[in-house]
């Protein structure tokens with residue numbers, strides 16, 4: 001049985017009525033509900049709730065000021081919303097690097113602690129974000145306790161979140177927090193993060209960019225034509241002591257199962273060579289054919305492709321924490337997720 005950590009409190013981050021630039025917001029509660037239902041009915045998953053871990057593991061990745069911001073910005077910003085009612089608090093005045101004045105106004109805080117308009121704050125956002133990271137940390141506990149793999153059904157996702165900025169549907173970087181948590185429990189041993197989401201995990205990359213103790217390896221859409229645009233080139237290999245511990249594999253629009261698996265095999269060989277004692281998988285199912293979050297051209301990964309990806313990652317034979325990231329095509333989300341996860345049953 002694969003242990004699945006899930007928390008219904010994600011529902012209070014209710015983005016289902018939101019539109020941005022006239023487009024529906026893709027990161028909606030139905031995603032996690034579809035995944036939970038499919039896994040509960042699979043016959044090979046057992047669903048468990050998360051345990052509380054407090055603020056300590058979060059502070060190993062995020063700054064105290066940023067955590068305070070996440071916890072308080074809805075209340076602080078609500079009186080200044082352009083539209084009242086169900087509308088979220090949302091940034092629109094971003095602070096470029098090098099600015100000098102630190103306004104205390106909620107709009108200024110949004111501009112300082114977010115990097116795009118894809119991170120709405122609702123009354124329940126902090127509750128859902130906190131529950132999401134508790135799912136990830138509880139999955140890490142399960143693996144530390146002897147499970148070969150555990151899956152955290154995180155919502156909201158995390159891999160775009162920087163140490164002090166939210167963006168791209170992400171508030172806390174769940175995978176990065178798990179990496180630090182596992183390291184602390186194991187005396188700073190090496191950990192690898194494999195990111196298979198369609199989008200580059202810019203937050204995870206930046207958090208560990210100069211850290212030789214965490215290998216960040218990502219297969220993703222070429223950022224020349226896809227979000228997050230400002231990160232994700234193949235020449236971003238880490239810096240200082242971390243040089244060589246960041247591996248980006250940008251892939252072209254239209255990448256199919258065969259092309260993807262070839263790139264995955266090379267990436268898994270690099271992970272083997274790095275010899276980590278834990279693996280974290282940032283699992284995004286938006287590499288599936290027809291994902292609506294895609295801007296230039298989707299990947300064409302089929303359910304059989306997801307199944308093959310799962311088997312190859314499993315064959316690394318490492319204790320593995322799987323953390324849910326993206327995946328927005330509701331019609332195929334369950335089939336793709338169960339195809340990938342069934343390798344870890």
Ligand SMILES: [Zn+2]
Nearest residue numbers: 197198199326
């Ligand atoms: Zn994604």
